[in-house]
Amino acid sequence: MAVTRFQFLSTFSRQFSSISNAHIVQPKLRIEEIRGKRISIFDKEYKRQQSLIPRLEKIEVAYEGFDNETTTLVMNKGVSTPYNCAQHISEHLMKNSVVAEVNGEIWDLHRPIPSDCTLKLLSMKPEDQHQASLVNKTFWRSCSYLLGAVVEGSFQDDISVTLHSFPPANVRSGSFVYDVQLSLDDWVPSLNDFRQIAATFQKFVRQNHTFQRLDIDSSVALKMFEDNVFKADQIPHIATKSSSGNTVTVYRCGDHIDISRGPMIASTSLVGRCSIAAVHRLDSRIYRFQGVALPSEIYINHFAFGILETRARKLNPARTPELKSN
Structure with a gap:
């Protein structure tokens, strides 16, 4: 798979498997199987849509x-x-x-x-200020997407990882964000955990994956994300806000597929130095992963990047996800 699953949480896996209150949030397949199924649905729908183009104009x-x-x-x-x-x-x-x-x-x-x-x-360096704002938001949004891709593939199989969502891009907040539900109570990641997530993030972006957009019917989206209770709950609401009233936009990057209105950057090669700055526990086992990154063509010294990291550690003020009681 494109995002390599590493072993840094094996200790947590063994620890929480033996604790009675560390249950799996929902039954789940291996993440490789889930991603494989989503890619199969994505490819089939993409080919179907391409076949509807009768002739080149x-x-x-x-x-x-x-x-x-x-x-x-x-x-x-x-x-x-x-x-x-x-x-x-x-x-x-x-x-x-x-x-x-x-x-x-x-x-x-x-x-x-x-x-x-x-x-x-x-x-990444447009002279027009309005265009610069649009580009920055696109970059930040793409980094949130990539953070979800990396986190989803980073834990051992006996820990349930369910991506919830990421808030609208807000560069002034100081961090890009993805909210994730884990079957772990009061998990506090170590410094090494942060470093290894960041290393996996860097490895993924260096593989130069493009972002492929596809607008799909909500019924296809529900099938694609039937293994994620949060996405399945969000899809009908997202679809009603589309121009057709029944469409959801998904993006594929490497072996990862997620929902977003977009747009996204052209490819992961545009992401340069990055850091996973913080993980804050919210409610109901939702953890807010926060990161900071620079475009690949922008370089700053270690001290200056450290200032960005310090700012990114503060709890991002984006709205906390609303969860329905099971």
Whole structure:
């Protein structure tokens, strides 16, 4: 699997397996089996949607570059993506673009373009302040997603790990967040635990996984996440807020699939130095994992990054997840 499960929690596994009140929150398969099932559903639905494209139609994409320079590209409707456009323009754009603007709407770099449009490609250092805010939120949101991917695959099989959700990106909070339910009472991770989670995070992002977006019917989403009671409960509410009233957006990155409205960054290679700063216990065995990261093209010294880590250790003020009683 893409996120390597490591052994740092084996001690906790043995300890909590022998304590009567350390029950499994819900029956679960091995995470590899769950992920394999989700990927199978994702691939099947993706192929189904691709088959609905009867024939290739051409569209015109007006790329707006620096100094209002415009380049018109002829691309394939519903197939070509902003990334494909970048490939036709320059290698620099292809490697450094984080997210796109399609007709003024923030857009995933690997999301197909549905019609004639204007296109802008945004890097991690846009001059426009509004664009900079959008890029920062996209980066933070993607890091939360990746944190969930890493945490889900980090514990031994006898510890239940159920991803709940991550709050909207808020760069000013000082940390990206994922709230996770663990079948552990009052777990306090060690410094080594933090280091190993961070090491696994770094290993995952260095594998240069792209983020693949797919809009699916809520019935497909429910089947995909039937092993997660929280996601299954959230899906109907999420679907009602979609433009169709019955659609959920999911992203695949490596062997991990999760729900998010997006957009996400183009690939994990855009994530540089990172740290898992804190784990705070909330209610009902929900633990808030918090991290901090820099884009790969931004470098700061150890002292400055330490200041960011210290800030990221404080409990993120994002709303606590609402849990239904079982």
